[in-house]
Amino acid sequence: MKVKLENLSKRWGKVVGVEGINLDINDGEFVVFLGPSGCGKTTTLLMVAGIYKPSGGIIRFDGRVVNEVGPKDRNIGMVFQSYALYPHMTVMQNISYPLRLMKTPKSEMIERSQRVADMMGIGELMDRRPAFLSGGQQQRVALGRALVKEPELLLFDEPLSNLDARLRLSMRSEIKRLQIDLGITSIYVTHDQVEAMTMADRIAVMKDGQLHAYDTPTEVYDRPRTLFIARFVGNPPMNITEVDVSQTNGAYHASSEGLELVIPADRGEKAAAKGSVMMGIRPEDIMIDSEGIPGEVFGVEPLGRDHLIDVKIGDIHYYLLVDPSLNLKSGDRVKLGFNTKKCQFFDKKTERSLLWN
Amino acid sequence: MDLKLSTERGGIQSPSPVGVPNQSSKVTRLRSKLGAYGFMAPAVVLIVLFFFIPVIILFILSLSDLKSANFGTLQWWLPSNWSLVNYTKIFADRFFSKFLGNTLFYVLTTLALFNFGTALAIALLTTHINRRAGFVFRLMWLLPRLTPSVIYILMWRRIASRVPHGIINQFLGPLGITSGEDLVTALPWLFVIVVNGLIGASFGLVIFSSAIEAIPRDFLRASKVDGGSTLQTIRFIILPMIRWPILFVLTFQTLSLLTSFEQILLLTDGGPGLFRTEVWALRAYHLALSTESGNTQWGYGAAWAVILVIIGIGAAVIYMRVFKFDELVQEPKIDLI
CATH class of the missing domain: 1.10.3720.10 (MetI-like)
Incomplete structure (x- = not known):
């Protein structure tokens, strides 16, 4: 099912939940709403679910306006952060609940619930109550309950945040695989950028009730549309620093204290028009280079496979990942090379990327 | 002192050789018990005074035939004047x-x-x-x-x-x-x-x-x-x-x-x-x-x-x-x- 949000807003009195969201979700697509807490991602999801009524704008399912359609008539399945498994019902009763509400004949109800439970690998737990299940099992029951009525749209509200790190990893790929197999259009809310990057076909990045970007994970990572996204996505985060960009003799130069970089024309042209801009460069795009710019190691954090080092050039700190065998220590002098083909430039006022349009 | 007390209580396997710490622990225990009873006392007094005693009097009254006609002459508190007549009367009431x-x-x-x-x-x-x-x-x-x-x-x-x-x-x-x-x-x-x-x-x-x-x-x-x-x-x-x-x-x-x-x-x-x-x-x-x-x-x-x-x-x-x-x-x- 296709979902379309047109200028969607939600306000409570003067408090703005979300403002002017425009979004197109294709049939079978897996879209992640990504943003810090309070950014409006769950509010938007609850409007799609029909639990919140929009204050403005339109929600369309396959072109049909559903603003006034109640959640029970939207044919959606939803997985909650708390799982929301009914504690007084067994696993079987929980999973079959949506079918029971549709007055499905009992034998069909049991058969379909059992089939979904088997698919989720919890087929032998049908008589248990939720309180006697592990977190991962509860998660599967919640998924089963969302899937049993074969919905046209699946909604996930931070479903993995209550699981431990290892289980989260395996459930992540399991949910993704399931979604591909079933081909159900899905919206997944999370504040975890790794979940967003790994699962999404497209990521809608939100902040303060507004949509900052709606791009593929690669675009979100390689060409973030706003300074906020540049800072929010990526771990360790992107280095951001203020530079002056100018054009001399047909070449573009970005300079700040102790730093002088030649940048490709396609990236530098718009920045040069602004003069003073914010430059972003990811830690993996800075490397030790004997031909590079001199600096001093300020701190070293061993991460196992790499060391994250903090190098000071002038008064500005740059973070980069280096080979642990280099055995760098605080105070060491190093020279840094910058992969300027991956430089980002942002307008200082609007904080918008100068690489787009 | 407190520390000693707690090890004393927990360590049953090592009986204390001298009586002194035992005695002091008894005193402390008694004191804490008295404290608890002290806090409960007002409530207990109220319940006894206004629930248990009235209920007992009520029960004794129910066994007697006290009424305004014999008030002052009937010694209703004496067991010799008690019977279950009132109860049979209830069920026999028209x-x-x-x-x-x-x-x-x-x-x-x-x-x-x-x-x-x-x-x-x-x-x-x-x-x-x-x-x-x-x-x-x-x-x-x-x-x-x-x-x-x-x-x-x-x-x-x-x-x-x-x-x-x-x-x-x-x-x-x-x-x-x-x-x-x-x-x-x-x-x-x-x-x-x-x-x-x-x-x-x-x-x-x-x-x-x-x-x-x-x-x-x-x-x-x-x-x-x-x-x-x-x-x-x-x-x-x-x-x-x-x-x-x-x-x-x-x-x-x-x-x-x-x-x-x-x-x-x-x-x-x-x-x-x-x-x-x-x-x-x-x-x-x-x-x-x-x-x-x-x-x-x-x-x-x-x-x-x-x-x-x-x-x-x-x-x-x-x-x-x-x-x-x-x-x-x-x-x-x-x-x-």
């Missing part, structure tokens, strides 16, 4: 079945229609509307309980009185629905039940609405997304989740209705006619404390009251054991994952 029937009818009808039914309906209603409006609406239902009984009943008497004073008659009379007579006399049970029910509903209302509001919202959202209408969500999710508060209100209010009589006393005094609305507790009052009949039968009245006390204690035991009332008070029995 109107026994009338009183029992009245009581059952009054308790069950008021409970079903108001103390449980209305309370649950209003609780569900006020938790499904705007929060503040719901709160105000619930507050209004507390008014009958907050109004002094005499004023509350006088108000109802005026509302139901005959033309030209009665408000109901003024509205319904011209429509031909009422004929202008005193409505409490015409429909005594209706008014007894409504008047009591409007007071009683607020108890369940407060308990139910706080229990409903304590249900995590995700459950209700999940039920809606799963395809549940409001009624289905109430039936399959909300009611099972508040089943403990429901049981509590049902049992507690049954007891409360069994023993309350002052509204009936003030409204109909058990009438009109012979015992039309006379319930068990009112019967006990009339026999033991009302001087209108000229002969106050303390002993016989006490026997009627003792039976209510026994039912009450029995119910208290059931609360504690079966419903685990103490746990119920500590935290809402809505089991969360």
Whole structure:
């Protein structure tokens, strides 16, 4: 099912939940709403679910306006952060609940619930109550309950945040695989950028009730549309620093204290028009280079496979990942090379990327 | 000192060689016990003074034949004057079945229609509307309980009185629905039940609405997304989740209705006619404390009251054991994952 949000807003009195969201979700697509807490991602999801009524704008399912359609008539399945498994019902009763509400004949109800439970690998737990299940099992029951009525749209509200790190990893790929197999259009809310990057076909990045970007994970990572996204996505985060960009003799130069970089024309042209801009460069795009710019190691954090080092050039700190065998220590002098083909430039006022349009 | 004490208690395997630390630990233990009893003492004194002693006196009275005719001459406290005659008299009373029937009818009808039914309906209603409006609406239902009984009943008497004073008659009379007579006399049970029910509903209302509001919202959202209408969500999710508060209100209010009589006393005094609305507790009052009949039968009245006390204690035991009332008070029995 296709979902379309047109200028969607939600306000409570003067408090703005979300403002002017425009979004197109294709049939079978897996879209992640990504943003810090309070950014409006769950509010938007609850409007799609029909639990919140929009204050403005339109929600369309396959072109049909559903603003006034109640959640029970939207044919959606939803997985909650708390799982929301009914504690007084067994696993079987929980999973079959949506079918029971549709007055499905009992034998069909049991058969379909059992089939979904088997698919989720919890087929032998049908008589248990939720309180006697592990977190991962509860998660599967919640998924089963969302899937049993074969919905046209699946909604996930931070479903993995209550699981431990290892289980989260395996459930992540399991949910993704399931979604591909079933081909159900899905919206997944999370504040975890790794979940967003790994699962999404497209990521809608939100902040303060507004949509900052709606791009593929690669675009979100390689060409973030706003300074906020540049800072929010990526771990360790992107280095951001203020530079002056100018054009001399047909070449573009970005300079700040102790730093002088030649940048490709396609990236530098718009920045040069602004003069003073914010430059972003990811830690993996800075490397030790004997031909590079001199600096001093300020701190070293061993991460196992790499060391994250903090190098000071002038008064500005740059973070980069280096080979642990280099055995760098605080105070060491190093020279840094910058992969300027991956430089980002942002307008200082609007904080918008100068690489787009 | 404290540290030593705790190791002493825990380390049973190493008996202390000298008596001194043992003695000091005994003193400390005694002191902490005295502290606990000290804090409990006022409550214990009150309960003994105003519950246990009156109940014992009541029980002894119920075995005697004390009445205004032999007051001052009968030594009711002497076991030689005790017998079970009063109890056999209760069951032999010509109107026994009338009183029992009245009581059952009054308790069950008021409970079903108001103390449980209305309370649950209003609780569900006020938790499904705007929060503040719901709160105000619930507050209004507390008014009958907050109004002094005499004023509350006088108000109802005026509302139901005959033309030209009665408000109901003024509205319904011209429509031909009422004929202008005193409505409490015409429909005594209706008014007894409504008047009591409007007071009683607020108890369940407060308990139910706080229990409903304590249900995590995700459950209700999940039920809606799963395809549940409001009624289905109430039936399959909300009611099972508040089943403990429901049981509590049902049992507690049954007891409360069994023993309350002052509204009936003030409204109909058990009438009109012979015992039309006379319930068990009112019967006990009339026999033991009302001087209108000229002969106050303390002993016989006490026997009627003792039976209510026994039912009450029995119910208290059931609360504690079966419903685990103490746990119920500590935290809402809505089991969360």
